[in-house]
Amino acid sequence: MKFSLNDLEGVLVVQLPRQLTYEHLVQAANYLAALDESLPVTPHRLTDASAVEDVLVQFAEMESFSNRRQVAKLKNPIKSAIVAPKPLHMGFARMFKTLNNNPQMTIKIFPNAGTAWEWLRDPDATGPTTTLPQ
DSSP states (O other), rough: OOEOOOOOOEEEEEEEOOOEEHHHHHHHHHHHHHHHOOOOSOOEEEEOOOOOOOOOOOHHHHHHHHHHHHHHOOOOOOOEEOOOSSSHHHHHHHHHHHHHOOOOEEEESSSSHHHHHHHHHOOOOOOOOOOOOO
């Protein structure tokens, strides 16, 4: 299964597959680049890693993906929430966040979708960069 993308409440929701590969990241980067180019407003993002059981991505591959995303031409500043309920997900999310320095993208990591949605819906939301699982 590849990743899936949906528009929910004006937020681009990315569901990562059970087995995440570099090819999935390349597909996502290509799709997001085309989407960012075509839309008049860049939507906030929610990436749900909760289904991931196996990450077959090396550091250099993640760095390559992150480099593409950090130079992405966004139409406006966005929030990008990553749902990472397990240690495997948290490691993956932290690596992406650490490598991505796009000044138009605020990335935060959450242990569940509920807290991620609260942050995305709140225009004044602030708080820690990462919310650790309890």
